[in-house]
Amino acid sequence: MLALALTTPLGAAAQSLQLEADTDVATAGYYQLRWSSTSPVVLEEAQTAEFASPRVIYRGSDGARVMSGKPDGELYYRVRNSDGDARSNVVKVTVRHHSLERAFAFFALGATVFIATLLLIVSGARAGTSR
């Protein structure tokens, strides 16, 4: 019901074109952009809040888009109606991946737990069959 409420048209008024992202800071390079619109829209992406040189990344009548595989940086988004000049609010998403040190620390922790579990089972199974 929550999802339905978010995508329900908020009246015909053009200024009700709303854009939102599911996160402000994406630490894994992926996020979802959602907007409310009854008619086809154009989704634009830019490096600056002024939208100096925007890039069109989607044109159509879906109500959302999943972005992924983004490198570190700050990105600005807005949607506009493709048949009018109604514009949505601007949404800023910061992509900041975890540091590699942190990633490898978790990797090492995981590897330790896994190897310990493996040793426990292999040695246990050997002892079990020889008895």
Added chain:
Amino acid sequence: MDVVNSAILDPMTGWVILAAFSALWIALGWYWGRHSQALDDYVLAGRRVGLALGTATAMATWVTSNTTMAAPQIALQMGIWGMLGYSLGAVGLFLFAPLAARIRRLMPTGYTSGDFIRLRYGHFAWRVFLVISLFYSLGWLVSMGMAGGILIHALTGIPYHYGMTVILGICVGYTLLGGFRAVIGTDFIQALLILSGVVVIAFLAIQHIGFDDIHRSIATERPELLNLLMPASIMFLFNNLLFGVGEIFHSNVWWSRAFSFREGVGFKAYTLAGLLWAPIPIVAGFIALAVPALSLNVPAADMVGPMVAAEILGTAGAVLVLIMVFSALSSSIDSLLAATSILVVEDIYRRHLRPNATSAQMRTASARIIVGLGILTWLLCAPRITTLAELLYFTGAFVASTIWPIAAGLFWRRANTLGAIAGMLLGSAAGLYSYFAIGFYVAALVGAAVSMSCVLIACWLQPAAYDWADLQEHHPQESGGTP
């Protein structure tokens, strides 16, 4: 999420396919279950399951909606390591192989994983374990019921509640009629359908677009997906592995299979199932990487698999995906219904409420609980609250904290109650904390690490000297229930 605006098939085609497969599963359930009157026959298929059916049921059950939908989702979000990390879920099956053999040997008349925890660690640890296990089972059931409704809706336009009701109703129906035999028999057919479907879709994706185009488009539009040093996906690797190990080690779905396999089959069946399962998430995940090459808009990450398949194959692809998804969902829902029902019957009904229940009464209770679980799942699926992966990933912290209490408890006499309880409680808490503090991709890992430390410290401080013979227990089946 109603952000996808057009279904690929028309509802009529959807209903025809659903009806045909439903009729098939129900008929097979009735056929295979018509002689399963005794308790062991009904809930454990007579404890004589062979290698072929054993392998197929383990593999097919592990292919859930997660493999066919979340693997593409993870590939789209986490890229190449997400996809390979997903296939490390097979490690759970490999590691369970020696456990299955040992479980069968130590507890030839056991019924559930709860039996083991109770006999090994006593009542308090057992109750903690039951809470974790039932929470997980229900989480899994609900995530699959919801997946069924959402997918059927996206593919055919059949309303969410109808699709969800059909898939739950059918699984309850044939599991009820045929018991564990129906589960295992249909799993075999479902395994063949899933494998063929994945292969056809991936093969056609390569033929349509080609590796070079797929690779080039991702490299320009979503470059981090191909990055072998993407931090989150490096963290995800062992997390996913340990999550899978935790799911398999504790869940009665896998224990009841270990009890039901013929002597000597368990080890081979689980190893082989792991080998057969490992490449599936790679193949299924790969099709999500075709998104940039197809210039496809993906509104919701969990829809990417079906959307790509339909884009490449059109109507035929959508039909194929529908059959595949229906198979993947049923092969897991039926297993969960059967295994959770015997867990509830043995560990709650008999051990808490009716200690003198005969095996005939347990047989009846088991059937009623299958229906009850179906209704409960339906009620929880009806409001359609959260996204799929979130719901199941939430349980990662809990299940991973059972790995060490179970593995050490099966192999080490010195493993003790204190370590098991502390491991499950502190591991779950730490895992949950990291879920919110860092991300879903570390919850299981942290849970498993904390739990392992608890078990090891407790073993060192206060080693127990457990007598394995205590695991052998008298059961109603032997003491003159239904022959």
Added chain:
Amino acid sequence: MIIPETLFGIVIAAALCLTALAPILLLVLLVQDWKKGDLW
């Protein structure tokens, strides 16, 4: 560090071949079990 296209192709192709072999293996096992009367 972007994964090279050849390695990418090899990984996917290998996984695809293994998955394609799986149903055949399952059917062979089924026939073997059935002949021995070890189905279930």
